[in-house]
Amino acid sequence: MMTLGHYLTVATALFTIGAVGVLVRRNAIVMFMCIELMLNAVNLAFVALSKTVGNLDGQIVVFFVMVVAAAEAAVGLAIIISVFRARRSVDTSRTRELRL
Amino acid sequence: MELLILGIKVFIVFNIIMGLASFCTWFERKGSALIQDRIGANRAGAFLQTDILLLKPVFFAFRFLGVLGVINTLFCDAVKGMLKEDFVPKGTSQFMHSLAPFLAVLPIFVAFALIPFAPDFVVGGYNIRMQVATLDVGVLFILAMGSLAVYGVALAGWTGNNKYSLLGALRAAAQMISYELAMGITFVCVILMYGTLDLYEMVTAQQGGSLGVDRWGIFRQPISFIVLFIVGMAETKRGPFDLPESESELVAGYFTEYSGMKFLTFWLGEFAEIALFALLLTLLFFGGWDIPFVSLEPGSWLTALIGHAVLMGKVIFFCMLQIVIRWTLPRFRYDQLMALGWKLCLPISMANLLWCAAMRLV
Amino acid sequence: MDPSIILSAIVLLSAVAVVALRNPIHSALNLVVAMLGLAGIYAMLGAHFLAAVQVILYAGAVVVLILFVLMLLNLKVEQASPRDLVIQGLAVVSGVSFLAVAIPSVAQRFGSFPSARDVFVAARGPEVEGTVKNIGALLYDEYLLPFEVASVLIMAALVGAVLLGKRRRDTAK
Numbered sequence: 001m002m003t004l005g006h007y008l009t010v011a012t013a014l015f016t017i018g019a020v021g022v023l024v025r026r027n028a029i030v031m032f033m034c035i036e037l038m039l040n041a042v043n044l045a046f047v048a049l050s051k052t053v054g055n056l057d058g059q060i061v062v063f064f065v066m067v068v069a070a071a072e073a074a075v076g077l078a079i080i081i082s083v084f085r086a087r088r089s090v091d092t093s094r095t096r097e098l099r100l
Numbered sequence: 101m102e103l104l105i106l107g108i109k110v111f112i113v114f115n116i117i118m119g120l121a122s123f124c125t126w127f128e129r130k131g132s133a134l135i136q137d138r139i140g141a142n143r144a145g146a147f148l149q150t151d152i153l154l155l156k157p158v159f160f161a162f163r164f165l166g167v168l169g170v171i172n173t174l175f176c177d178a179v180k181g182m183l184k185e186d187f188v189p190k191g192t193s194q195f196m197h198s199l200a201p202f203l204a205v206l207p208i209f210v211a212f213a214l215i216p217f218a219p220d221f222v223v224g225g226y227n228i229r230m231q232v233a234t235l236d237v238g239v240l241f242i243l244a245m246g247s248l249a250v251y252g253v254a255l256a257g258w259t260g261n262n263k264y265s266l267l268g269a270l271r272a273a274a275q276m277i278s279y280e281l282a283m284g285i286t287f288v289c290v291i292l293m294y295g296t297l298d299l300y301e302m303v304t305a306q307q308g309g310s311l312g313v314d315r316w317g318i319f320r321q322p323i324s325f326i327v328l329f330i331v332g333m334a335e336t337k338r339g340p341f342d343l344p345e346s347e348s349e350l351v352a353g354y355f356t357e358y359s360g361m362k363f364l365t366f367w368l369g370e371f372a373e374i375a376l377f378a379l380l381l382t383l384l385f386f387g388g389w390d391i392p393f394v395s396l397e398p399g400s401w402l403t404a405l406i407g408h409a410v411l412m413g414k415v416i417f418f419c420m421l422q423i424v425i426r427w428t429l430p431r432f433r434y435d436q437l438m439a440l441g442w443k444l445c446l447p448i449s450m451a452n453l454l455w456c457a458a459m460r461l462v
Numbered sequence: 463m464d465p466s467i468i469l470s471a472i473v474l475l476s477a478v479a480v481v482a483l484r485n486p487i488h489s490a491l492n493l494v495v496a497m498l499g500l501a502g503i504y505a506m507l508g509a510h511f512l513a514a515v516q517v518i519l520y521a522g523a524v525v526v527l528i529l530f531v532l533m534l535l536n537l538k539v540e541q542a543s544p545r546d547l548v549i550q551g552l553a554v555v556s557g558v559s560f561l562a563v564a565i566p567s568v569a570q571r572f573g574s575f576p577s578a579r580d581v582f583v584a585a586r587g588p589e590v591e592g593t594v595k596n597i598g599a600l601l602y603d604e605y606l607l608p609f610e611v612a613s614v615l616i617m618a619a620l621v622g623a624v625l626l627g628k629r630r631r632d633t634a635k
Binding site for chain 3: 003004005006007008009010012013014016017018019020021023024025026027029030032033034036037040043044047048050051054055056057059060062063064066067068069070071072073074075077078079080081082084085090093
C-alpha cells in the first residue's frame with residue numbers, strides 16, 4: 001500500500017537530483033533538462049496531495065504547471081539557440097561577461 | 101481467469117496487427133506493380149510440383165499464392181532480412197542504433213491496445229470486450245502514442261552519423277510534430293460529436309439511424325474526416341508526404357544506415373501505422389462494425405465474428421486506399437508540406453472545431 | 463510488489479542518469495524514461511487525464527524540442543576541469559546531506575493516509591476521480607480565468623520563440 005509519505009519522498013528526491021544537476025552540469029541544455037526534472041517533482045507532489053485531500057484542485061494546478069513549463073521550454077530553448085549563434089558554445093562557464 | 105482472457109485478447113490482437121501489416125506489405129508490392137503497369141513478384145513458389153496425389157491440392161494452393169507474390173513478400177523477404185549482415189556505422193553508439201527501430205515500432209503496437217475489434221459478446225458468463233485496455237482517456241492515449249513515435253525517427257537519423265540520415269530524420273520529426281496539432285484538434289471535434297473519449301462507445305453511438313448510415317461520423321462531420329485523412333497520411337510519412345524517406349532524393353532518408361532485420365522492423369512499424377490509421381478512420385467515421393439496415397443479436401459470438409469481419413473489410417479498403425494514393429500522387433516539396441500543415445490543415449481544423457461546437461449548441 | 467515502487471525506482475534512476483551522463487543525447491533519452499515513469503505514477507494515482515497530458519506534452523513535445531536543439535547544435539561531450547570538480551563535489555555532497563535529513567522527516571510525518579488527511583482542510587465532498595470529464599468540468603467552471611490566461615501565455619511564448627529563433631538578415635555579422 002503506497003502512502004503519501006512515499007510519493008512525497010520520491011518528489012523530494014527527484015527535486016534534489018534536479019537541483020544538484022543544475023549546479024553540477026555546465027551544458028545549458030542539460031541544465032534545462034534538470035529544471036524540467038524539478039518541475040516534474042513538484043507536479044508529482046501536487047498529484048499525490050490531490051489524491052490525499054480528495055478533490056481535483058491539485059490536478060488543475062498540475063495542468064497549469066505543465067502549460068507554463070511547455071511555454072518556458074519553447075522560449076528558453078530559443079534563447080539558448082540565439083546564444084549559441086553568437087558564441088558557438090552552450091557552455092555556461094564560458095559566458096562570464098557579467099561576472100565580477 | 102481475467103488474466104487468461106487478457107492474455108488471449110493480447111494474442112489475438114497481436115496476430116491481427118501482424119496480419120494487417122503483412123497484408124499491407126503484400127499489397128504494396130503487388131498493387132504498386134499493377135499501378136506501374138508491371139506484374140511484380142510472381143516467381144517464388146510458383147513452380148512447386150509434386151507426384152504425391154494427396155499433396156497435389158496443397159501444392160496447387162502454394163503455386164497460386166506464389167503467382168500472386170504472397171510467398172515472395174512474406175517468406176522470402178523475411179528470410180533475406182534475417183540473414184543479411186547487420187552492421188552499425190562507425191562512430192555511433194551501437195546501443196542507440198539498435199534501440200531506434202524499437203522506439204519507432206513500440207508506440208504503434210501499444211496504441212493498438214485501445215482499439216475495439218468486435219462488438220461485445222458473452223461467453224460462459226463473462227462479458228468480453230475485444231479491447232485490450234479500456235482506458236478512460238481512449239483517443240488521447242492514441243494521440244500520446246503518436247507523439248512518442250517521433251523518437252524512433254529522430255534517433256534513427258542521428259545514429260546514422262551522416263548528413264543524409266540527419267536531414268531526413270529532422271525533416272520527418274518536424275513533419276510529424278507539425279501535423280500532430282491538426283490531428284489533436286480534429287480528435288477534439290470528434291469527441292465533441294460523440295461526447296465520449298472511449299472508442300467502443302463511439303462505435304456504438306453510430307449504430308441505428310433511420311437511413312441506416314445517417315449516424316455514421318462521415319455524414320455528420322465530413323470535414324473532420326478529410327482533415328484526419330490528410331493528417332494521418334502525413335503522420336505515417338506516407339503518400340505524397342514521404343519526403344523524409346524519399347527514395348529518389350535522400351538515398352533512403354533516415355533509413356540509410358539500416359539493413360536486415362532492423363530495416364524490416366521499421367518497415368513493419370510503418371505498415372502497422374497504416375493499419376492503425378485505417379482502423380481509426382473506420383471506427384470514428386464509418387461505423388466500425390456497423391452494417392447499414394442490419395441489426396444483429398447483441399451478445400452472441402456470431403455477431404462478434406460477423407462484426408469483426410465487416411470491420412476488417414472496411415479497414416482493408418482504407419489500407420488499400422492509402423497505398424494506392426501513395427503510388428499515384430507525386431510527393432510534396434518540403435516547404436509545401438510544412439505550409440500545408442501549418443497554413444491549411446491547422447486553420448481548417450480550428451474552423452471545423454468552432455463549427456462543430458456551434459452545431460452542438462444549436 | 464506494488465507497481466508504484468517499480469515506477470518510482472525507474473524515475474529516480476533515470477533522473478540520476480540525466481544528471482550523470484556525459485553525452486547530452488543520452489541524458490535526453492533518460493529524461494523521456496523519467497517522464498513516462500511519472501505518467502505511469504499519475505495513472506496509478508487516478509489522474510488519468512494528467513497521465514495522458516504528461517505523455518503528450520512532456521515526453522512528446524518538450525523533450526522532442528530539446529532533442530531537436532541538441533541535434534541541430536551538434537555539441538561535443540563536455541570536458542571536465544579541476545576547478546569544476548570542486549564545485550561538483552560540493553554540490554553532490556550538499557544534495558546528499560539534504561536528502562539524508564529531508565527524507566526521514568517527510569516519510570515519518572506523512573507516513574499514513576488518514577493522519578495526512580487530518581492535517582489538511584477537510585475535502586470538499588466525496589472523492590472525485592481525475593477523469594477527463596471531472597477535470598473538464600472544473601477547468602471550465604471554476605478555473606476559467608486561469609485557463610484563458612494560460613492560452614494567452616502560450617501565444618506569447620509562441621510569438622517569442624519564433625521571434626528569437628529567426629535569423630536577422632538585416633544586421634549582417
